[in-house]
Amino acid sequence: MSATQTDDALAAELKSGQLRNLLLATLASTMGFWAWTIIGPLSKTYAANMDLGAGQTSILVAMPILVGSVARVPVGALTDRYGGRVMFTLILGIAAPLVLLTAFVGQMNNFGLLVFVSFFLGIAGTVFAIGIPFSSSWYEAHRKGFATGVFGAGMVGTAVSAFFTPRLVAALGYMGAHVLIAALVALMAVICWLGLRESPTRRGVEHTPIMPKLKDAFALKETWLLCFMYAIVFGAFVAFSNYLPTYLANVYEFDPTAAGTRTAGFAAAAVVARPIGGTVADKIGPKIVSITSYVGAAVLAIVVAFQPSAEHVYGPIFILMALFLGLGTGGVFAWVARASEPRTVGTVSGIIAAAGGLGGYFPPLVMGATYNEAQNSYFVGLTLLAVFCALGLVTCFILRNGGKVDDRTAATA
Template identity: 55%
Template structure:
């Protein structure tokens, strides 16, 4: 989203926090829909007799589309504004949710895969919110703004906690009808109440040249790599954690219990994300990113030791989620002062897409490296450790980017 803020005598940004909060609520609904398959994966596996590979593909499909779709959504936000794009994404995601309901009802795995593909649409909502939120705040506070908006990923926790419980309480079909209805209601609220920042001006540059221009910037590739680790790791664990817990701790963790733990994991990352943005505004995004990546390496190593289910396991996953949340806030605080204003949406879309792609491959890797003889995902976790350690080295070599003071 293009911004033209003059800190000395620019347009009034009053009401910006409420606009960001509205965008956060819309993102929460989008994330809920995006992650609605994962909490019920055990149901699909039982009713459709799915193996590890099929489950992994099913869980990864919405992530793939949600990742790739963020590139055009970010660029479209530059041109048409957040209000229009938020509304479009929410409404376009409704048919996907209804198709998921139909696929589960008739127990059709091919239809479920197709529905999962379309379910990636509401996952693109993130790419609209970052430039929308940034435009409502001065450069010195954009880490805070994007951190607050990033809390919309609490939708993954909402999905993990409520979806299996709703399915038990009101039924499978009714649960998906409810999610679809909430999406429509949120789209109406966005259309009626959301407004783009007065500091925003529409970019008339065509989509393809805009994206190509973003890809020519070094900051795009640098932040894409880091975000693929911190956000990709979050998405991967948010989708695969129920499967991981019920597999590694059979008889100790059921589907509802796994959903609760996944919701807590997501909540920890959500709380940490705005903190990461604020700390990055104050101390610089580089140091916060380094702390984040070091925390991910340490937590992944402990999880890889497969400790007994209990306090240690729970605390370790919460610390891993918090480290990822800090990193997410820091990366977008790093993007803001390093990106030309007219390319903000395009760069955001590319970086957000990289984060989504970072969440696409781990579930496939975890499924492929699972060792049934030892009941272990250790190899997949070691790959996470190595990649995060590599990102730690890369982040240490990059130049910090402090936001300009208002």
């Protein structure tokens, strides 16, 4: 078979399987994110039952984010080696019983034990490091921004969690809701094993040991710059998606269901914007998309810091902030595709995804620590977000390969 015929056959095989595998991976990510963020929507309930202060509540909300961030590095590297089908099945299979364990411990009203279990619940958040290389490998170089953007929409799981978790608890009871969610996550693990298949581009790829890949990835200046950029936009998204119910309860006195509904709207807006950011980055380059994101988020963070009192004012502001953050997550990860080789994209993606998760770990702690109870204000925390967005803006002008490139000669990651 000639080289042309081989290329045509590969292109046809990619075309026939790419959409189905991308959508399944996105659905798997949605379920993983739901399990990962199941504690945030119930934070007010936990705080009331255990008599927790703002600092303790922020620790509880942030704890799953920690392991869900750090563990993305080895999970991304393992995805390079074993593929997305195996890793999606494994991670979701582990997450399902952890959801049940969270329910059992949550009923005991033991803060220390719940924090301990929520740490391991964070494993569910590593699905992101699996899906980026998996979905990217199914698409041509000039459509990888689209692929990773669509897969990134799986972070809608945070919106699903915020909207449905309090309602399921109200309808089925605390334990019943967790049993249903665990069953759905387990079912998704089975679907991944039966329905996913690896991209034909993985055939014949030499699987080198994990540690040399990690060493090479960490040696790149671009890896560190992208880690910082992604930690800001994705970190802010994760932080708000988890801490916004607490914020709305403290500042505007919403109950868990009402706060969850509004948090779901925030997360949904970011989810919609993410694939748009990736697709636009394919067309005009990730630099412009990222600049737009940082400028918009910085300005709106300052506005929110002054706590406008009317919901018809602060509601649209939060939605706009979510849109800017979503654009940024899509734009920054489109940039990743220009700095990685196909055989290491899982490793590099895992590192950068971990940075994004860690970016979401610290803000809830900062928000809790800087909360001015006397003035009922989060001014310091929101101002810090604006400062970091300004630093991200500066980084956009340091990182190279951010402009539009010929889609046939673009980096193949």
